[in-house]
Amino acid sequence: MKKFIAIILCILHCALCIELKSQVSVSASIDSVQMFIGEQAKLSIQAVQPHDYVLQFPLFSDSVASNLELVATLKPDTVLLDNDRLQVTNSYIVTSFDSALVYHSGFEVLVGEEVYLTNPITIKIVDMPVDTTQQAITDIKDVYQPPIDWMFYLTIAGYVLLAILLLALIIYLVNKYLKSRNTEAVEPEAEPIDPRKAHEIAYEELDALRQKQLWQTQQFKIYYTELTEILRRYISNRYAIDAMEQTSDDIVTEFRRNKELKEKKEEIKLLSDVLQVADLVKFAKWQPLPDECERSFHQVTQFVDQTKEITIENSEKA
Numbered sequence: 001m002k003k004f005i006a007i008i009l010c011i012l013h014c015a016l017c018i019e020l021k022s023q024v025s026v027s028a029s030i031d032s033v034q035m036f037i038g039e040q041a042k043l044s045i046q047a048v049q050p051h052d053y054v055l056q057f058p059l060f061s062d063s064v065a066s067n068l069e070l071v072a073t074l075k076p077d078t079v080l081l082d083n084d085r086l087q088v089t090n091s092y093i094v095t096s097f098d099s100a101l102v103y104h105s106g107f108e109v110l111v112g113e114e115v116y117l118t119n120p121i122t123i124k125i126v127d128m129p130v131d132t133t134q135q136a137i138t139d140i141k142d143v144y145q146p147p148i149d150w151m152f153y154l155t156i157a158g159y160v161l162l163a164i165l166l167l168a169l170i171i172y173l174v175n176k177y178l179k180s181r182n183t184e185a186v187e188p189e190a191e192p193i194d195p196r197k198a199h200e201i202a203y204e205e206l207d208a209l210r211q212k213q214l215w216q217t218q219q220f221k222i223y224y225t226e227l228t229e230i231l232r233r234y235i236s237n238r239y240a241i242d243a244m245e246q247t248s249d250d251i252v253t254e255f256r257r258n259k260e261l262k263e264k265k266e267e268i269k270l271l272s273d274v275l276q277v278a279d280l281v282k283f284a285k286w287q288p289l290p291d292e293c294e295r296s297f298h299q300v301t302q303f304v305d306q307t308k309e310i311t312i313e314n315s316e317k318a
Helices: 002-023 150-181 198-212 220-239 248-257 265-284 290-307 312-317
Strands: 025-030 034-036 040-050 063-065 068-073 079-080 087-094 101-102 108-111 116-118 119-128
Touching: 002 040, 025 116, 025 119, 040 108, 063 101, 198 220, 198 290, 220 265, 220 290, 248 265, 265 290
Parallel strands: 034 119
Antiparallel strands: 025 040, 040 087, 063 068, 068 087, 079 087, 101 119, 108 116
16 A cells, blocks of 8 residues: 555656646757857846746856856846746856857756756857958067157147246236225224223213113113123223123132232122122023112222222322
8 A cells, every 4th residue: 555655656746747847948049150259149048937936047157158258147037928937038248259169068047946958059259351362461560659749749838838927917917906906005093092081981881871771671681781891891991901801700800819909808899799790690691670780880880989090189189
């Protein structure tokens, strides 16, 4: 019984193989049976197979066959046939540089797990015919050294010289035009120096600030900015301190370190309080109360009153 089953399975396997063989076919073709040395031809390998079988064409590196070199591999071309079969074609560009009769017995193509062999191909490579009746074949001539063409170099030099002269002329005319527009450079006039005392200027600016009524209209940042600028300008004019470019802490520190100013503790306290409140308003967006705005104004006025320069005439009257 076991032998009978084995025979049946063998027969079925053979039948399956025969059916598979009938569904698979491979072939090879070349578009020319003869070509001259150095010409190119297209070699095509084609396989027809069921769509679900793995197909692998032969892999070429430098040559396809003896005396037949590989130039390029083209993209595969796939066509769907009836009975759920595929026709896949791989094409290659080949050439040869030796005159010979090239014969290849066939290319192996793997379909599924079976290897199939294509039909053989033949191509004849022939030399380029030479008509010796028109021109005889001679040896290669030696390297020819052409004579120096001095006129060519002189022409190039002339063009270069002309371009340099033209560029120099353009630069000269541009400079002349610019100088004609700016014959007399007008220097910016220096701002006139106010001959008044520092405290006189400060009083005038404080009065102008009061009339603007900035803090009364909730413009606290603008109010404290202008108030501290008046204070900083007064310090710069009175003590030659660059208060406009210093921070609040730098100004107070410089007062405390100065031999002549460090004794003015009350004035330093006024200065520190005003600058501290102003920094809170300008940088921390603090909203001061009306009495604080008024107090800051009086502190600046008091600072100017207590530090202003006293003239000799005023001292004698006192």
